[in-house]
Amino acid sequence: MSNYIRQIKKNVWKWENENGLFSVKKYPTVEHAEKIRIIHQKLQQIDKSFVLPVLESAQEDFIIQPWFKGTHPVDYGTKMDRLEVFSLLEQLHDTNKSINWDNQNLLQPFDLYAKWQNRSLKMKEISYFVEFYLGEKKTRMLLHLGDIALKNMQLFNKQDNTILHGDVVHHNFLSNEKAYKIIDFDLAVIGPKEMEEILWMHRVLPAINYDIFLLISEFPMLEKVASKHKEALMYPNELYREWLYAYALPMERKQKFIDQLIPYTNKALTEWPKLCYNLSRL
Structure with a gap:
């Protein structure tokens, strides 16, 4: 060889x-x-x-x-991949029944609210940059969505902590059509599984046109989480992260990324009122 x-x-x-x-x-x-x-x-x-x-x-x-041969990252636009990835996350979170992750002195506690507060502050610091590409009205709307969500967010119950993968982006789940694997535990933390379920829903919603009812029909167990943490699902986390990433890119890569980010943002802002309305109906 x-x-x-x-x-x-x-x-x-x-x-x-x-x-x-x-x-x-x-x-x-x-x-x-x-x-x-x-x-x-x-x-x-x-x-x-x-x-x-x-x-x-x-x-x-x-x-x-x-090396996991013959694999590709999952596609959150595909129902089978959504089902399989959520099953993997459930298995990971359920390991707290066998492993007391709290007592391992290995993983840091995760505070989603504090992370999002910090992300909102960073977005306001670069608002001039976002406004250059989106315009004043859309930028103001984007920042307002974050403020309203944070103001009304429900606290998470931290009594039942478990390991959280910490980065549920699609390319951290691989499939070779026979098996699915989780990779890259670099950002693993401990916290209530509902935090990661919220973050996973944030990742999936853009791939299914922000259809929260479709997601709940596939995962009925998420209805309770979505109902309790509506405001967390209304926080524009994906948009904030992508614009902060765009801001930090070197000039030679920035424009190409932003050319893709603008239509992604416009689509999200168009769908957001309907998403918020549907969440209010839960």
Whole structure:
């Protein structure tokens, strides 16, 4: 077998040697890599096949895993992928029945409200940048949506904490048509599972034209979460994150990204009143 290594991202490589095909990821600190290693070890101890094993490495700031062959990121616009990914998240969250994640001294507590407060403040700081592309009226609406949602958000019950993946973007779930796996626990934290369910709904809604009733018809267990945390679902989290990301991009990449972000934003702002109205009916 050939022996080669190819860089995939700045800190990720695809490595083939006599033993097979592997992904190799370098972490900024040994402590960060150790966090990932322990999470995988604990999940594998309770036989959770939705994660890939972590292999031993002489370099402690590297994580080496078998390459998941023939895979592609999931598509939240596809019902099967939505069903499978939500099942994976349920399995992950249910591990608190076997693992007391609170007592591991491994994961930081997650405060969604504080994170969103900070994100709203950052959006206001770059409002001049957003206004240049969206105009004053749409920018003002975008900021107002965040303020109203934060003002009325219900608190989350933190009595039943579990591990949260921390980044439920579609490309952190891989499928090869036979199996689905969760990857990249870099941002894993602890908190109530409802927080991650809210964040997952935020990720999925743009892919289904913001149809909250469709989502609830597929996942009836989410109706209670959506009903209790309507304001959290009204917070324009995806839009804020994307505009903050656009602002931070280097000039040579900024315009191409913004050319895609403007229609995405216009679509969201058009659908938002209907989404809010439908949430009010729950």
